[in-house]
Amino acid sequence: MKSYEIALIPGDGIGVDVTEAAWSVLTKAAAGAGFALEGTTFPWSCAFYEETGAMMPADGIATLRKFDAILLGAVGWPVRVPDSVSLHGLLLPIRKSFVQYANIRPHRLLAGVEGPLKKTDFDILCIRENTEGEYSGAGGRVHQGTSDEVAVETSIFTRTAVERILRFGFEQARKRRGKLASVTKSNAQKYSMVFWDAVTAELAAEYPDVEVTGYHIDAMAARMVMAPESLDVVVASNLFGDILTDLGAAIQGGLGFAASANINPDRTAPSMFEPVHGSAPDIAHLGIANPIAAIWSGAMMLDHLGEAGAAKAVMGAIEAATARGIGTVPGQNKTSEITAAVLAALA
Amino acid sequence: MKSYEIALIPGDGIGVDVTEAAWSVLTKAAAGAGFALEGTTFPWSCAFYEETGAMMPADGIATLRKFDAILLGAVGWPVRVPDSVSLHGLLLPIRKSFVQYANIRPHRLLAGVEGPLKKTDFDILCIRENTEGEYSGAGGRVHQGTSDEVAVETSIFTRTAVERILRFGFEQARKRRGKLASVTKSNAQKYSMVFWDAVTAELAAEYPDVEVTGYHIDAMAARMVMAPESLDVVVASNLFGDILTDLGAAIQGGLGFAASANINPDRTAPSMFEPVHGSAPDIAHLGIANPIAAIWSGAMMLDHLGEAGAAKAVMGAIEAATARGIGTVPGQNKTSEITAAVLAALA
Ligand SMILES: CC(C)[C@H](C(=O)O)[C@@H](O)C(=O)O
Numbered sequence: 001m002k003s004y005e006i007a008l009i010p011g012d013g014i015g016v017d018v019t020e021a022a023w024s025v026l027t028k029a030a031a032g033a034g035f036a037l038e039g040t041t042f043p044w045s046c047a048f049y050e051e052t053g054a055m056m057p058a059d060g061i062a063t064l065r066k067f068d069a070i071l072l073g074a075v076g077w078p079v080r081v082p083d084s085v086s087l088h089g090l091l092l093p094i095r096k097s098f099v100q101y102a103n104i105r106p107h108r109l110l111a112g113v114e115g116p117l118k119k120t121d122f123d124i125l126c127i128r129e130n131t132e133g134e135y136s137g138a139g140g141r142v143h144q145g146t147s148d149e150v151a152v153e154t155s156i157f158t159r160t161a162v163e164r165i166l167r168f169g170f171e172q173a174r175k176r177r178g179k180l181a182s183v184t185k186s187n188a189q190k191y192s193m194v195f196w197d198a199v200t201a202e203l204a205a206e207y208p209d210v211e212v213t214g215y216h217i218d219a220m221a222a223r224m225v226m227a228p229e230s231l232d233v234v235v236a237s238n239l240f241g242d243i244l245t246d247l248g249a250a251i252q253g254g255l256g257f258a259a260s261a262n263i264n265p266d267r268t269a270p271s272m273f274e275p276v277h278g279s280a281p282d283i284a285h286l287g288i289a290n291p292i293a294a295i296w297s298g299a300m301m302l303d304h305l306g307e308a309g310a311a312k313a314v315m316g317a318i319e320a321a322t323a324r325g326i327g328t329v330p331g332q333n334k335t336s337e338i339t340a341a342v343l344a345a346l347a
Numbered sequence: 348m349k350s351y352e353i354a355l356i357p358g359d360g361i362g363v364d365v366t367e368a369a370w371s372v373l374t375k376a377a378a379g380a381g382f383a384l385e386g387t388t389f390p391w392s393c394a395f396y397e398e399t400g401a402m403m404p405a406d407g408i409a410t411l412r413k414f415d416a417i418l419l420g421a422v423g424w425p426v427r428v429p430d431s432v433s434l435h436g437l438l439l440p441i442r443k444s445f446v447q448y449a450n451i452r453p454h455r456l457l458a459g460v461e462g463p464l465k466k467t468d469f470d471i472l473c474i475r476e477n478t479e480g481e482y483s484g485a486g487g488r489v490h491q492g493t494s495d496e497v498a499v500e501t502s503i504f505t506r507t508a509v510e511r512i513l514r515f516g517f518e519q520a521r522k523r524r525g526k527l528a529s530v531t532k533s534n535a536q537k538y539s540m541v542f543w544d545a546v547t548a549e550l551a552a553e554y555p556d557v558e559v560t561g562y563h564i565d566a567m568a569a570r571m572v573m574a575p576e577s578l579d580v581v582v583a584s585n586l587f588g589d590i591l592t593d594l595g596a597a598i599q600g601g602l603g604f605a606a607s608a609n610i611n612p613d614r615t616a617p618s619m620f621e622p623v624h625g626s627a628p629d630i631a632h633l634g635i636a637n638p639i640a641a642i643w644s645g646a647m648m649l650d651h652l653g654e655a656g657a658a659k660a661v662m663g664a665i666e667a668a669t670a671r672g673i674g675t676v677p678g679q680n681k682t683s684e685i686t687a688a689v690l691a692a693l694a
């Protein structure tokens with residue numbers, strides 16, 4: 001029987017709860033489709049940091065490299081470990097080391113889910129650059145603690161990274177409705193964003209069948225609320241993609257429904273799948289986290305592994321549950337109830 | 348009679364249309380309240396650039412300095428002059444040179460206006476740092492046009508600027524409902540945003556009566572859509588404030604309703620008042636731009652000049668018009684009709 005090796009990193013807080021839920025659904029879907037998922041769990045987290053002084057072992061990246069994919073819950077527990085430490089010690093190095101340059105996040109309303117907008121008819125695919133830009137981690141602070149203190153943070157954009165993410169965006173647009181929105185802020189950031197616009201213009205010539213439109217990030221944020229139905233594929237830098245996909249999560253009913261895939265499209269290293277939500281320490285282990293975003297992320301993993309049938313079955317099962325109102329109202333159903341409903345629909 | 352000298356910079360596109368409209372309302376409100384507004388118009392714009400090679404004369408800043416306030420329409424006409432040139436040549440230097448460090452933008456639904464959200468009960472004051480940060484304009488490009496090209500853009504945060512904007516935010520929160528949200532992205536930007544968080548924590552000790560909460564920009568964007576009623580004063584960096592205020596404009600019904608003030612709180616130089624919207628070249632001079640954002644910005648100017656009574660009269664007149672449905676549906680009323688309705692309500 002075909003089998004895939006999956007690294008499970010539940011991480012912190014509700015990351016643990018939703019990973020367990022997603023895993024039960026995914027393994028069942030695999031069995032139904034005639035393949036196996038072999039999971040190996042890594043306890044890397046803020047608790048691990050408190051014990052060892054690091055978010056993962058020194059050979060963590062090397063260990064993960066031999067897996068077919070990574071399923072991650074959530075990382076961070078700010079009162080225990082500063083986010084700037086926990087994220088730069090685990091989540092962000094995985095994205096960068098494995099050149100998971102395309103962070104893909106779908107935004108649409110699942111059957112039965114009510115969003116905050118009056119408009120309900122949208123289907124957006126956000127594609128976020130995932131390796132550099134505003135997340136480069138380059139910078140410093142001088143005259144610390146004095147009235148002359150200055151902090152600098154440098155965004156670094158390379159042609160390699162900008163070109164590949166835009167190309168990925170054009171390709172996705174081709175597979176969907178043929179529309180690509182490229183998001184910058186070139187009226188204010190005249191080096192990085194003007195560069196991004198220039199690369200977009202170059203590539204547009206290669207994709208005459210794709211209708212590409214440039215938007216400033218501020219205008220795009222407004223558009224996602226005013227006219228989300230006008231959008232198809234949206235491609236943006238690391239930071240802008242981060243912001244737009246939380247906004248996308250909001251319009252699709254909340255973070256409980258927002259899935260994401262950190263893809264290495266060249267398959268030179270494993271890709272990673274994780275819900276957009278964080279670890280939500282306040283509700284950790286109460287059994288009330290919504291596992292749908294994690295399960296949906298798992299479906300994206302199956303799809304990436306080439307198991308499109310099983311992925312579709314999982315999505316169908318999620319929507320069978322949500323269409324009945326299970327998991328659609330925050331706090332109404334327990335994690336276990338929602339998981340059970342999805343498992344039942346999968347049967 | 349008391350009189351104020353106002354520099355009018357209509358700028359580009361609909362900036363011209365809405366400035367004319369706002370000016371007629373403001374001068375009438377002044378007459379009614381027993382003071383005069385003396386306007387001097389400066390044609391600085393993209394057309395001016397095409398004629399002279401600069402967005403404003405070399406002594407433009409010196410010229411403006413002697414005015415009591417500046418009323419601006421909108422700047423930019425991208426097919427004629429790149430935004431990165433027009434904005435860095437006019438709007439941004441005014442904000443920076445006159446140390447208009449607090450960009451204030453109110454977000455609430457005017458009477459009669461329908462927003463895109465199901466929720467309608469919110470009243471947010473966004474305060475945006477307006478002089479540095481991600482808009483510092485520091486950066487460059489190397490290996491231009493080659494596959495090795497790299498663009499860098501450096502955000503610069505000084506203690507002076509971060510402290511004064513946060514202090515301004517705390518003071519505003521004190522005058523309102525006592526809640527301050529400070530927006531950063533310290534889990535990803537470990538120099539600039541961690542610094543901002545540190546200054547917030549320091550100042551919080553001085554304002555024990557203000558309830559301050561830190562949010563990441565992505566979470567705040569989602570919150571403005573999911574739970575805008577939970578917010579009072581929101582303070583953010585230049586870029587984050589830019590994004591959040593377009594989002595604020597969206598939830599208040601669109602850019603036609605979003606006013607803004609670029610304030611120099613120390614009054615060492617004139618402050619500037621402008622609608623959040625851009626120049627909208629596609630509808631320039633068709634007489635269909637909504638002047639409400641510009642008129643509201645003008646009311647903020649009157650307030651800043653110490654004419655609170657006249658400011659209140661203008662706001663009352665705007666809402667008397669919108670409550671009757673005038674100017675509330677995009678494209679339904681001409682600029683002149685909306686202006687006439689506001690003028691009539693002022694009588
Ligand atoms: C936790 C944080 C560093 C992360 C990010 O900003 O990338 C998260 O918000 C996300 O969107 O995956």
Ligand SMILES: CC(C)[C@H](C(=O)O)[C@@H](O)C(=O)O
Binds near residue numbers: 188
């Ligand atoms: C035109 C642009 C440079 C400007 C900004 O980003 O500050 C505008 O979007 C605004 O919000 O006033």
